[in-house]
Amino acid sequence: MAGKPILHYFNGRGRMECIRWLLAAAGVEFEEKFIEKPEDLDKLKNDGSLMFQQVPMVEIDGMKLVQTRAILNYIATKYNLYGKDMKERALIDMYSEGVADLGEMIMHLPLCPPAEKDAKLTPIREKTTNRYLPAFENVLKSHGQDYLVGNKLSRADIHLVELLYYVEELDPSLLANFPLLKALKARVSSLPAVKKFLQPGSQRKPPTDEKKIEEARKAFKF
Amino acid sequence: MAAKPKLWYFHGRGRMESIRWLLAAAGVEFEEEFLETREQYEKLQKDGRLLFGQVPLVEIDGMELTQTRAILSYLAAKYNLHGKDPKETVRIDMYADGTLDLMLMVALAAFKPPEEKEESLALVVKKAKTRYFPVFEKILKDHGEDFLVGNKFSWADIQLLEAILMVEELDGSVLCDFPLLKEFKTRISNIPTIKKFLQPGSQRKPPPDSHYVEAVRNVLQL
Numbered sequence: 001m002a003g004k005p006i007l008h009y010f011n012g013r014g015r016m017e018c019i020r021w022l023l024a025a026a027g028v029e030f031e032e033k034f035i036e037k038p039e040d041l042d043k044l045k046n047d048g049s050l051m052f053q054q055v056p057m058v059e060i061d062g063m064k065l066v067q068t069r070a071i072l073n074y075i076a077t078k079y080n081l082y083g084k085d086m087k088e089r090a091l092i093d094m095y096s097e098g099v100a101d102l103g104e105m106i107m108h109l110p111l112c113p114p115a116e117k118d119a120k121l122t123p124i125r126e127k128t129t130n131r132y133l134p135a136f137e138n139v140l141k142s143h144g145q146d147y148l149v150g151n152k153l154s155r156a157d158i159h160l161v162e163l164l165y166y167v168e169e170l171d172p173s174l175l176a177n178f179p180l181l182k183a184l185k186a187r188v189s190s191l192p193a194v195k196k197f198l199q200p201g202s203q204r205k206p207p208t209d210e211k212k213i214e215e216a217r218k219a220f221k222f
Numbered sequence: 223m224a225a226k227p228k229l230w231y232f233h234g235r236g237r238m239e240s241i242r243w244l245l246a247a248a249g250v251e252f253e254e255e256f257l258e259t260r261e262q263y264e265k266l267q268k269d270g271r272l273l274f275g276q277v278p279l280v281e282i283d284g285m286e287l288t289q290t291r292a293i294l295s296y297l298a299a300k301y302n303l304h305g306k307d308p309k310e311t312v313r314i315d316m317y318a319d320g321t322l323d324l325m326l327m328v329a330l331a332a333f334k335p336p337e338e339k340e341e342s343l344a345l346v347v348k349k350a351k352t353r354y355f356p357v358f359e360k361i362l363k364d365h366g367e368d369f370l371v372g373n374k375f376s377w378a379d380i381q382l383l384e385a386i387l388m389v390e391e392l393d394g395s396v397l398c399d400f401p402l403l404k405e406f407k408t409r410i411s412n413i414p415t416i417k418k419f420l421q422p423g424s425q426r427k428p429p430p431d432s433h434y435v436e437a438v439r440n441v442l443q444l
Contacts, residue, residue, distance in 0.1 A: 052320050052353055063309065069291065070315035077308050086299050090285060093292035098274045135273050 005030045005060040008044060012212060013205045014107065015068045016056045018100075018159060020204065022072060024197035025158045025188075026079035032203065038220055072096075076155040088150045095136070095148055095156040099163045102132045106166050110208045125174060128167055133178050136160055140180040146187060153191070161188040169207055227252045230266065230279040232441065234434040235427045236329050237290045238278045240322060240384060242426065244294060246419035247380045248301035254425065263441050294318070298377040310372045317361075317370055317378040320354055321385040328388055332430035333444075343392050350389040355400050358382055362402040368409060375413070383410045391429055 005023065009016035011034040023030050035041050035055065044050050050057055051066045058065045061078075065071045076082040076092075083089040105124050112120050136148070145151040148160065164185045167174050175182060188194055197204055227245065231238040233256040245252045257263050257277065266272050271286050272279055280287045283300075287293045298304040298314070305311040324346060331342035361370055370378045386407050389396050397404050411420060419426055438444070 051316060051357055061309070063312070065312060065316065067316045067319040069319055070312050073295075073315050074308060074312040077311070086296060087283065087285065089299070090287055090292055090296040093295050094273060094287060094289045097289035097292050101274070131275055 004028075005058055007032045008035065008049075008057040008059070009055050010035050010216065011205070012208050012216075014056075014208070017205055018103070018162060019056060019058060019068065019071055019075065021162045021197070022075050022081070022155055022158055024203065025191070025194050026075065026081060027193040028075075028079065030203070036219070041220070069100075072155065081153065081155040081158070083150055083154055084152075088154075091149045092154050092156045095139070096159050098132060098135060099156070099159040102128060103159075103163050103166065106163075106170065109170075110210065110213055114210075121170075125171065128170075128174050129177070133167075133174070133181060137178045137180050140184060147184075153188070157184065157188055158194075161185050161194075224283070226250075227280055227282040229254045230257065230281075231277050232257050232434065232438050233427070234430055234438070236278075236430070236438070237326070239329075239427055240325065240381060241278060241280060241290065241293055241297065243380055243384045243419070244297050244301075244303070244377060246425065247413070247416050248297070248303060249415045250301065252425070257441050258437065260441055260443065291322070294322075294377070303375070303377040303380070305371060305376060306374075310376075313371050314376050314378040317358070318381045320357075321378075321381040324350060324354055325381075325385055325388055328392070329430070332435050333438075347389060347393045347396060350385070350396055351399075354385070355396070355403060358406075359400045359402050362406060368406075375410075379406075379410055380416075383407060383416070388429075 005028065007016060007019065007030055009032070011032075020030070035044070041055070044055070044057065045053050049064050051064075054066060056066065056068055056071060058071050060074070065074060073082075083092050102124075105120075105127070109117060109120060109124070139148055143151075147153050148156045160181075161184060164175065164181060175185075189198060196202060227250065229238060229241065229252055231254070242252075257266075263277075266277075266279065267275055273286075273288050276288060278288065278290055278293060280293050282296070287296060295304070298318075305314050327342060327346050327349075331339050331346070334342055358370065365373075367373045369375050370382065383406075386397065386403060397407065410416060418424060
């Protein structure tokens with residue numbers, strides 16, 4: 001029997017969290033090896049485990065995969081969360097990339113010096129309510145189905161719902177005018193595997209706070 | 223008979239260039255509409271053709287696709303350039319994602335103030351020489367085959383050639399320590415569809431200059 005996938009990353013959300021969500025939603029158990037000191041990262045680099053000297057890295061099916069998108073694409077294909085044909089896949093990719101763009105902006109916020117944070121927040125809020133959330137709300141409205149693509153759960157729904165949790169953490173009022181997105185969030189959250197992942201004690205990581213960033217800065221010298 | 227794909231973008235490389243390369247390499251004729259005025263851009267947005275209000279936009283097979291990677295993935299699959307199974311596909315994705323990251327750094331550098339631009343471009347050359355090119359040199363050395371994945375021409379080969387040429391424009395000596403990449407460059411450049419694309423008069427675009435930057439700033443009101 002194949003071993004569980006092993007995730008190599010820091011003990012925090014960063015670029016690995018969307019992979020954790022996708023595996024969890026697919027009902028796939030996984031192990032994690034946390035990089036806690038520079039020596040841990042050096043060891044991975046020195047034994048040739050990191051193709052481009054970067055994490056995330058996921059050991060799965062005899063491979064050591066890097067590049068977040070490549071990893072997500074592989075997992076989505078393997079667990080049938082990538083649509084039924086090329087055209088559905090294209091829509092799923094388009095939606096997932098939009099989620100990733102907003103997600104990236106929100107991910108970088110904790111790294112801002114406090115003085116700059118407010119300045120960064122304004123365009124993020126604006127893009128959330130004027131560009132990204134309306135786009136997804138309109139997709140759901142246009143077909144009236146329960147999921148974004150092909151009337152079936154796909155990675156696009158999982159990535160979007162993960163993002164909606166982050167938007168809510170930022171400011172719950174941002175979701176106010178998007179009833180279909182709220183319904184999607186509730187629907188996906190109640191799927192057994194997702195519900196389990198949302199409970200305390202799961203492998204889901206908490207928001208990245210300033211204390212954690214400081215620790216990481218000291219340990220990894222950036 | 224299917225209509226030709228139609229590309230909507232500025233009259234320059236930016237995020238569309240990898241898409242042009244892929245279509246050209248696949249021997250697919252395509253049309254281009256160039257965004258030269260704010261009005262054109264606003265019309266595209268108002269007509270609801272830009273899911274997230276952004277270009278690149280590619281009209282293909284009855285779809286209006288945005289998000290560079292979604293478009294590239296669709297085209298790679300459509301033209302059989304994405305591997306024969308998920309394990310080949312994931313390797314192609316890993317390689318393509320790495321090279322795309324590198325090329326986007328070059329595209330974005332054009333919009334920075336002169337000093338930062340110099341720094342960014344120097345960093346691109348450094349990353350190419352120390353992080354990316356050694357990996358690809360080793361891949362070619364380890365399997366001794368003509369192409370990066372599965373002994374067959376794929377999207378990964380097209381992206382790598384595009385990246386090599388782009389970095390060479392910044393530093394002509396960048397391949398001096400990579401003999402297999404030099405051979406690879408020659409070999410892939412001689413593929414008839416690519417050879418044609420590399421000739422003057424093709425739809426390949428020149429490196430970004432101040433005129434291009436100004437045109438983009440004008441249309442996007444940056």
